[in-house]
Amino acid sequence: MATTKTTPVATLPAQGRRFQLGRFRDLTLVPVIIVLLIVGSFVDPVFLTAGNLTNVLQQQSALALVVLAEALILIAGKFDLSLESTVGMAPAVGVMLVIPVAAGGFGLELPGILAIPLCLLVGGLVGAFNGFLIMRFQLSAFIVTLAMMIVVHGLQLGLTQGKSLFELPESFLYLGSATWLGLPAAIWITGLLFAAAIVALGYFRAGRSLYAIGGNADAARAAGIRVERVLWIVFIIGGVIAALAGVLETGRLGGISANQGVGWIFMAFAAAVIGGVSMDGGKGTILGALTGVLVIGLVENILTLKGVPGEWKQLVYGSIILVALMISRLAGGKAQD
């Protein structure tokens, strides 16, 4: 009751200020990144070399794409845990359709050039099926995609009999291993997709509708947005991007292991949330999510350079995510949700 008493005039300056803060909230991790760069340069002189930083970006490009997909879905107010399984399953199925039985394929031996399109198609189908269960059956996104995470990974294990795939068509490895204009192609692809998503979500009606749906789905519907259709498309795009992440990862490593992508989803969530994307939907930016990925990548690189034993990495990793959360919370000023 008391709040309605304030005269609008009196609240004007306060709102102006808060909006300024809101604008910078996307960038609250920038100080963290700067601290990490300084710490890293002390840890090892190699750290601040172009070669090492390029390496960091290339290693993180596949995870970054999963973060991008998750951020889109989170902003629209939904959830997708199955992305990590798509990272492994989609490339495996795409490849198995083109390679001979001897190499672990189905025996269809479709033209090798089709492997990547087929892989992306499989990713899109997983997204579409998630959307079908969530929108048509009105099921909770969390539990549907949790089940799908297990189902999709289980499908990969079943089809490959738990084995890794090594004899892959050249064309499939190209994107993850090529170099364009002095930088790995994976960095270009990831960078371009992030740029496209930043523009789409910042300047296009379709992109803005994700924020409207995540912020208040009923209001979005009343404004004439086709909420179900948009969400469905977002799930499909998320699946396709995750499949592309799988292609890049496969190209970088030269094979598809049975565990490709497993455990990534927690990193993807951590990166998106420390980057300012709200778990409740409607809040956060793609640029913010990108800073989240960079923090995670730099931490991992520093730990490797420092020679931290593998058994302790998880603990340090998790702790640093917590610290990053606290810093971005303090810098952002508002309670986390």
Place this chain on the structure above:
Amino acid sequence: MTSSVKAVEALGITKRFGPTTALNGAGIAITEGETHALVGRNGAGKSTLVSILTGLQRPDEGEVRFGGELAPPLADRDAWRQRVACVYQKSTIIPTLTVAENLFLNRQTDRGAIKWRGLRARARQLLEQYGVDVDADGLAGDLSVEQRQLLEIARALSFGARFIILDEPTAQLDGPAIQRLFDRMRSLREQGVTMMFISHHLEEVYEICQSVSVFRDARHIVTTTVGDLPHAQLVDAMTGEATAAYEYRSRTVDASAPVVLAARGLSLDGRYEDVDLAIRSGEIVGLAGSGSSGKVGLAETLVGLRRADAGTVTVNGTEVKPGDVPSVLAAGLGFVPQDRHHEGFVPLLSIAENATIPIAGKLGRYGMISPARRREHGARMIAELDIKTTGPDQPVADLSGGNAQKVVLARALADDPRALVVINPTAGVDVKAKHSLLGAVEDAVAQGTGAVLVSDELDDLRICDRVLVMFHGKVVKDVPRGWTDSELVAAMEGIEH
């Protein structure tokens, strides 16, 4: 308004939801330029009519006409929005987006990329045109309830509609904000805008509307000018029977009765200061005052929802731990919080479970709860408070506002409290529910409870044996029974001490 052109007509509308008939051959016709009230009890079919008039639902039978022409097909949202605009009960503002973007939601641009600078300029122009004084760049979530509502009205009108539906716009506003809303509605009417106004506050209907339609039990009962339907007849039309106004019981407070709720030297910075209170068993004490008087803050301190900076609260002779609800409840106090949706009930739990949360420990041994005893208690409460429900197992989320509030009161009364604090119990409930809520408070007091009633409604305060008037955080007046409205309002506004 002598024009006889109908801005909107709904003819013979029937709408069923499964076995329930929400509207049964009902209709409404609103003359152009008029402000028309739609009144009815909870469940009379008002909300269904609103969703049919705004094209969100298709009637099973009947038709809607705007200015004599048949309404557009349901899928054509833009066509609907050019004919009718609606400020819904539930906010359709998206808190995480800016004011400017909310104004042009899903029409930020006709094609291509959004030009934010241009969008903000258009938003500022629109806000200025409708005299809404908010920052177009600010986040909509930072606005007050009143500002959000103005934003919704401006957005609604910006589609070019000349007919607006205002669905209970005053429910969440305080006195001065309601007056500002009415001033705005009057100026819109002068510009020729037709309005349909829904409210549970009948005095508002007389203040702002020219004509009124009454709905009851899914049917249209009467449409007439407000002058032809005095207050008592309007209530009769709504309830379908001759209901007298609530009869306040008389009782004499025993001056030697024990004090069940007391406060000494209670202060909370920015809310109230140095308040002393003593409520005796068998007494109802009202707390009145404007929105900034601190009355709600004081009541919330008494029940432990807030912690005072200084002073003590004594319940039933025990000094309670400040700001600690469990110890206050243990001392024998029950309360109805201000916002039932936030603090009053758990919507998905049943009536019986909601009503017995404070006494769960008494419904079984060793921390177990006996469902049978819980149901039994729930059933008794349903009977005592006349809750309209299918049974004690029905979730509270399915109940209408008045009945949900009765469950909250049932929870407050669950442990036969010695002291009762009730904050705005009749907000957003209909006439009949209001009577049973006030009656239940009086019943409890007749059995020896001492009650504090905080209310914005002068009518509610008539059940009080005395009313404490607060102004800027201080109790300025102790008014015994038999006050007049003007006397109390003058004290609330601080005109006379």
